[in-house]
Amino acid sequence: MNQEIPECLLRPCGWLASPGQHGDLVVSSRVRLARNITGLPFSHWASSSDLSQIAETSLLAVQDCPSMNGATVLPVEPLDSLDRKYLVERYLISRELAESGMERYAVVGRNEMVSIMVNEEDHLRLQVLTSGLSLREAWQRLNLLDDELEERIYYAFSPVYGYLTACPTNVGTGIRCSVMVHLPALVMTQRIKKVLSAVTQMGLTVRGLAGEGSEIAGNLFQISNQWTLGASEEETIEKLENIIQQIVDNERKTQQDLWVESRTSLEDKVWRAFGLLSHARVLNSREALELISQLRMGLDLGLMKGIPYSAINDVIIQSRPAHLQKRAGKKLIATERDAIRATFLRDWIRRYTEKEINRIHES
Amino acid sequence: MNQEIPECLLRPCGWLASPGQHGDLVVSSRVRLARNITGLPFSHWASSSDLSQIAETSLLAVQDCPSMNGATVLPVEPLDSLDRKYLVERYLISRELAESGMERYAVVGRNEMVSIMVNEEDHLRLQVLTSGLSLREAWQRLNLLDDELEERIYYAFSPVYGYLTACPTNVGTGIRCSVMVHLPALVMTQRIKKVLSAVTQMGLTVRGLAGEGSEIAGNLFQISNQWTLGASEEETIEKLENIIQQIVDNERKTQQDLWVESRTSLEDKVWRAFGLLSHARVLNSREALELISQLRMGLDLGLMKGIPYSAINDVIIQSRPAHLQKRAGKKLIATERDAIRATFLRDWIRRYTEKEINRIHES
Numbered sequence: 001m002n003q004e005i006p007e008c009l010l011r012p013c014g015w016l017a018s019p020g021q022h023g024d025l026v027v028s029s030r031v032r033l034a035r036n037i038t039g040l041p042f043s044h045w046a047s048s049s050d051l052s053q054i055a056e057t058s059l060l061a062v063q064d065c066p067s068m069n070g071a072t073v074l075p076v077e078p079l080d081s082l083d084r085k086y087l088v089e090r091y092l093i094s095r096e097l098a099e100s101g102m103e104r105y106a107v108v109g110r111n112e113m114v115s116i117m118v119n120e121e122d123h124l125r126l127q128v129l130t131s132g133l134s135l136r137e138a139w140q141r142l143n144l145l146d147d148e149l150e151e152r153i154y155y156a157f158s159p160v161y162g163y164l165t166a167c168p169t170n171v172g173t174g175i176r177c178s179v180m181v182h183l184p185a186l187v188m189t190q191r192i193k194k195v196l197s198a199v200t201q202m203g204l205t206v207r208g209l210a211g212e213g214s215e216i217a218g219n220l221f222q223i224s225n226q227w228t229l230g231a232s233e234e235e236t237i238e239k240l241e242n243i244i245q246q247i248v249d250n251e252r253k254t255q256q257d258l259w260v261e262s263r264t265s266l267e268d269k270v271w272r273a274f275g276l277l278s279h280a281r282v283l284n285s286r287e288a289l290e291l292i293s294q295l296r297m298g299l300d301l302g303l304m305k306g307i308p309y310s311a312i313n314d315v316i317i318q319s320r321p322a323h324l325q326k327r328a329g330k331k332l333i334a335t336e337r338d339a340i341r342a343t344f345l346r347d348w349i350r351r352y353t354e355k356e357i358n359r360i361h362e363s
Numbered sequence: 364m365n366q367e368i369p370e371c372l373l374r375p376c377g378w379l380a381s382p383g384q385h386g387d388l389v390v391s392s393r394v395r396l397a398r399n400i401t402g403l404p405f406s407h408w409a410s411s412s413d414l415s416q417i418a419e420t421s422l423l424a425v426q427d428c429p430s431m432n433g434a435t436v437l438p439v440e441p442l443d444s445l446d447r448k449y450l451v452e453r454y455l456i457s458r459e460l461a462e463s464g465m466e467r468y469a470v471v472g473r474n475e476m477v478s479i480m481v482n483e484e485d486h487l488r489l490q491v492l493t494s495g496l497s498l499r500e501a502w503q504r505l506n507l508l509d510d511e512l513e514e515r516i517y518y519a520f521s522p523v524y525g526y527l528t529a530c531p532t533n534v535g536t537g538i539r540c541s542v543m544v545h546l547p548a549l550v551m552t553q554r555i556k557k558v559l560s561a562v563t564q565m566g567l568t569v570r571g572l573a574g575e576g577s578e579i580a581g582n583l584f585q586i587s588n589q590w591t592l593g594a595s596e597e598e599t600i601e602k603l604e605n606i607i608q609q610i611v612d613n614e615r616k617t618q619q620d621l622w623v624e625s626r627t628s629l630e631d632k633v634w635r636a637f638g639l640l641s642h643a644r645v646l647n648s649r650e651a652l653e654l655i656s657q658l659r660m661g662l663d664l665g666l667m668k669g670i671p672y673s674a675i676n677d678v679i680i681q682s683r684p685a686h687l688q689k690r691a692g693k694k695l696i697a698t699e700r701d702a703i704r705a706t707f708l709r710d711w712i713r714r715y716t717e718k719e720i721n722r723i724h725e726s
Binding site: 272277279342 | 635638643645705
């Protein structure tokens with residue numbers, strides 16, 4: 001039995017629709033909490049009857065929360081590998097959950113802004129995704145959901161350590177905040193090295209587009225806190241927001257410097273990306289991401305107009321392998337994907353070139 | 364005193380206007396004759412009064428020939444370095460003549476189809492340039508001019524060796540026939556190596572776009588005879604035409620093979636070139652030539668229509684460094700040239716994209 005992904009998850013990600021603060025450079029903010037039910041073993045060493053009990057207790061509570069009104073419950077087990085990858089690409093489940101099976105669930109709220117994994121590393125992983133730099137807003141929503149759940153579930157909690165989690169790195173607040181930033185000028189000037197080393201020294205981790213273990217590509221960096229002890233959720237968020245604000249200022253300054261020093265070369269980069277996205281017949285994931293990144297920089301620099309940042313954010317997700325295959329309605333090998341990715345991006349960009357861009361390009 | 368290039372030489376090359384036989388793959392045919400006036404030393408070891416006498420005798424005779432009616436006489440000495448390079452790029456003078464000075468002349472007939480260098484390696488170098496594979500037609504014109512000159516000048520001639528020339532490699536007929544062919548598929552499949560080695564074994568030389576000593580670029584090969592002894596002019600031409608015919612057939616067959624084996628990758632190559640030519644802001648000579656070559660292959664394969672081959676041939680010349688600088692009206696450094704080359708090619712291709720190409724591209 002192959003359970004299909006419901007219709008509502010086949011549309012553009014709702015949470016990306018509004019640009020959000022610093023939406024030019026900040027793609028998205030994400031806050032997640034790790035929570036466990038008291039008196040039940042952590043999922044990794046739970047028996048199948050324990051897992052079943054965790055799932056049952058969790059799902060009953062989750063579906064009862066006002067924040068999760070209208071949510072979709074997706075059991076992982078019946079999903080085929082393509083559907084699982086699809087949900088990973090949409091940031092709705094982790095790769096770890098995608099590789100699991102029985103008694104694992106994803107619960108996805110409306111707009112995919114709020115979602116919960118059941119029986120991942122922890123019994124419950126609650127997350128809120130928002131566009132732009134919006135950790136506070138995300139945290140407000142998540143805190144509300146957390147409170148609603150806490151009224152329905154006895155969380156494993158220690159007055160000394162805080163929330164107890166399967167992995168000690170999450171003990172305490174159980175919070176992880178991540179911000180995805182686009183830093184093309186810092187990469188181009190190689191100033192990124194200094195930025196990343198400073199960020200790491202401040203106790204943050206940096207990952208690529210696809211999260212843990214993923215390569216950096218398309219000048220996209222996912223920056224998250226590592227600490228969950230000794231700082232409140234609000235302090236964690238404030239610290240991360242301040243750091244991101246500094247990085248964003250640095251990127252903006254670097255773009256301006258580059259504009260003054262090597263305007264023609266920047267214009268060349270941006271318009272070549274535009275030319276290739278508009279005409280290539282074969283585009284692999286990595287090249288597509290690089291070209292979209294350069295196009296985005298063209299918007300930052302005012303070289304082109306008329307493509308909303310939310311459309312850029314969305315097309316990054318839509319051109320990933322499982323998304324291409326879901327739209328095609330079948331599994332495809334890499335060369336086939338590269339061809340339909342090129343077609344998809346060509347059609348995508350043509351929607352805009354017929355309007356504003358051409359006018360600017362002519363000037 | 365800086366003698367300007369006359370207006371008539373600032374237009375597209377007239378001899379490129381008609382496509383000619385096999386105009387898709389053969390850019391141009393060129394036949395030249397090396398001739399010397401009897402009783403005067405070869406130009407290399409002529410005194411300045413000898414050079415002056417050679418020039419005077421030659422120019423009087425040349426201007427009297429009906430074939431050279433309306434021709435322009437250009438003394439090399441007063442031309443600045445840019446103008447000299449400009450004439451080299453148009454194939455009107457050799458690099459050797461461009462580096463010389465006093466008593467050296469170029470005489471350029473209408474349409475630039477017929478031209479004569481005075482006091483190059485030989486006293487007279489007569490050439491006819493035509494588009495496509497048209498050695499016979501070129502030879503007819505050149506033979507006529509040669510006859511006209513022979514009525515007015517005593518050529519240095521030996522009943523045993525034939526026409527005497529400064530360099531022994533030209534003794535005999537003094538003829539050199541060259542054909543410029545475009546062989547993208549043979550290069551792509553690396554079959555070109557075998558072709559070139561066969562061609563060399565048959566006593567032909569292969570050079571790049573810019574003649575002797577120039578690198579191969581843009582998949583353009585200039586193939587010429589080496590022999591001037593033991594074969595009549597007609598035999599030389601027939602042999603070269605046959606060889607070119609075989610190479611052209613081979614290229615066509617290879618394009619068809621590639622089309623069957625890797626159509627998507629061919630389409631990708633062609634449309635990427637189109638995208639970059641349409642949008643890049645910086646293009647160096649070499650990249651421009653490669654992109655124009657790929658665009659031309661797109662015409663060969665029927666992937667696009669509406670750009671005449673004669674326009675492709677012309678744009679190759681027009682986008683070369685001295686041509687760009689002549690149009691700009693000033694000397695430019697390499698980075699400035701790369702920027703105006705990109706602008707020039709963008710404007711050039713836009714003339715066509717507004718018509719046929721877009722329609723095809725949409726399909």
